[in-house]
Amino acid sequence: MAIKYSSYLLILVLGLVFLPYLPIFVGVAILLYLGTIYGEKILIVATMILFLTLTSSANDVLRVFVQFGNFAILAFLFFKNYGFEYKKYPKIPLNVIYIIILYLAAILISITFSNYKELGVVQLNRTIIFFVLIYLYYSLLVHYEAPELFLSSFVIIGLFFSFILIYQFLKNGFSLFSLTNDYFGEIKQLYVHKNTLGSYFTVVILFLILLIQYYAQKLTKYTLILLLTLFLIGLLITNSRASLMALAIGIAFVFYHLNKKVLIRFVYSIIGMFSLLLIKPIYELVAFYFRIDSLAAGRDHIYDATWAAIPHVWVTGAGPGAAKFFMFQYYPYLINSPEYLYWEYYSIKSEFGHAHNFYLFCLTDLGLLGFVFSILLPIVFFIFGNRCIKYYKNVNLRDYFISVGLTSMGITYFFRGFFEYAGIISYGYLSIDLPFWIIFSLIIYYYNKMRNEIKYND
Numbered sequence: 213m214a215i216k217y218s219s220y221l222l223i224l225v226l227g228l229v230f231l232p233y234l235p236i237f238v239g240v241a242i243l244l245y246l247g248t249i250y251g252e253k254i255l256i257v258a259t260m261i262l263f264l265t266l267t268s269s270a271n272d273v274l275r276v277f278v279q280f281g282n283f284a285i286l287a288f289l290f291f292k293n294y295g296f297e298y299k300k301y302p303k304i305p306l307n308v309i310y311i312i313i314l315y316l317a318a319i320l321i322s323i324t325f326s327n328y329k330e331l332g333v334v335q336l337n338r339t340i341i342f343f344v345l346i347y348l349y350y351s352l353l354v355h356y357e358a359p360e361l362f363l364s365s366f367v368i369i370g371l372f373f374s375f376i377l378i379y380q381f382l383k384n385g386f387s388l389f390s391l392t393n394d395y396f397g398e399i400k401q402l403y404v405h406k407n408t409l410g411s412y413f414t415v416v417i418l419f420l421i422l423l424i425q426y427y428a429q430k431l432t433k434y435t436l437i438l439l440l441t442l443f444l445i446g447l448l449i450t451n452s453r454a455s456l457m458a459l460a461i462g463i464a465f466v467f468y469h470l471n472k473k474v475l476i477r478f479v480y481s482i483i484g485m486f487s488l489l490l491i492k493p494i495y496e497l498v499a500f501y502f503r504i505d506s507l508a509a510g511r512d513h514i515y516d517a518t519w520a521a522i523p524h525v526w527v528t529g530a531g532p533g534a535a536k537f538f539m540f541q542y543y544p545y546l547i548n549s550p551e552y553l554y555w556e557y558y559s560i561k562s563e564f565g566h567a568h569n570f571y572l573f574c575l576t577d578l579g580l581l582g583f584v585f586s587i588l589l590p591i592v593f594f595i596f597g598n599r600c601i602k603y604y605k606n607v608n609l610r611d612y613f614i615s616v617g618l619t620s621m622g623i624t625y626f627f628r629g630f631f632e633y634a635g636i637i638s639y640g641y642l643s644i645d646l647p648f649w650i651i652f653s654l655i656i657y658y659y660n661k662m663r664n665e666i667k668y669n670d
Contacts, residue, residue, distance in 0.1 A: 370446070599662065
């Protein structure tokens with residue numbers, strides 16, 4: 213009892229030290245209290261929430277504290293449940309191991325031939341730590357058999373981001389101009405890029421659509437619809453065009469498997485919405501929201517720089533995070549031209565991922581091996597997802613719905629990869645990469661569960 217109250221006191225003291233973040237520390241205290249009711253599983257939820265909300269903080273001390281604290285919690289739970297006997301540790305499918313080895317090999321080879329080795333080593337170390345983190349999450353997922361807990365964490369974090377966005381939108385007087393701010397999700401020293409938020413809302417919305425289809429109780433459905441509306445508002449406020457397109461594709465995939473009649477209605481609704489563009493006031497509003505007048509958004513200059521650099525880096529890459537330096541060398545525009553000035557601004561603004569396309573990002577940074585990885589990763593993901601969908605359709609309705617949802621979420625990430633570099637794997641950048649790899653861990657969990665059930669039945 214004394215230890216429990218001492219923990220609450222410690223959290224309060226830390227909250228007073230980092231006063232702007234006091235509500236967050238109060239939230240941690242609440243989670244710990246819930247942990248006394250629901251058990252240690254609640255700590256997993258807490259770490260996910262803290263990773264996805266506070267690792268983008270501008271406060272270096274807080275960020276490091278969160279990262280080390282979360283790792284300590286996850287490591288404690290792992291060794292508490294598995295001990296030090298390697299044979300007890302959960303197995304990962306060989307396909308996934310080979311994919312990760314390929315990615316790490318691409319980074320190592322690229323570093324070897326890069327002129328920016330120190331930068332590459334930093335990215336390699338962060339990537340290795342990130343994969344260790346993902347394995348801890350996967351192992352705890354297997355031990356507690358709690359996939360719904362992981363997915364519910366996404367909803368909690370989605371609520372956090374939704375309230376931030378709606379608050380900022382109201383604070384800015386419902387101004388649509390504020391939607392063009394890259395860091396619209398800014399509160400005190402917390403910075404979350406709007407495209408990151410867009411991809412996150414896409415995932416949560418798909419999950420809620422599945423829950424609405426699954427549950428029959430009216431009160432549950434109405435509650436979920438209310439949450440869905442809140443997240444849709446959040447997605448619209450992010451003004452992320454790639455996320456909206458990805459969501460449409462994800463929804464089409466979901467209803468292709470669950471209800472083809474709804475899919476047909478959805479397609480007709482999309483066609484009907486496009487027909488409304490013939491009305492001039494509606495077209496002008498839509499054109500302003502989607503920034504149709506600047507549809508390229510500078511991507512044409514980015515792709516020009518990317519294609520100019522590729523012939524010089526395609527074999528081993530420029531090095532992890534070093535592609536921008538090569539793009540400067542082979543940039544196809546005159547110095548001090550408007551295009552050059554745009555690129556200079558863009559390259560300083562972004563740490564890496566300058567190709568603005570996940571697949572080209574892997575190619576320019578890591579060369580041919582990196583590009584092969586970027587193609588094989590979605591293939592392996594879809595193989596696992598489709599096998600789970602086919603198996604669980606006739607075995608377990610709940611697991612079937614979740615398998616469809618997880619696969620649709622993966623589709624949205626790989627589709628967005630044609631327009632954005634971030635969200636799949638960018639050297640283990642926590643606030644960007646973690647959601648996808650949690651989803652991938654869930655797919656692996658259901659895939660291994662399927663294999664075990666088939667083996668048992670045989």
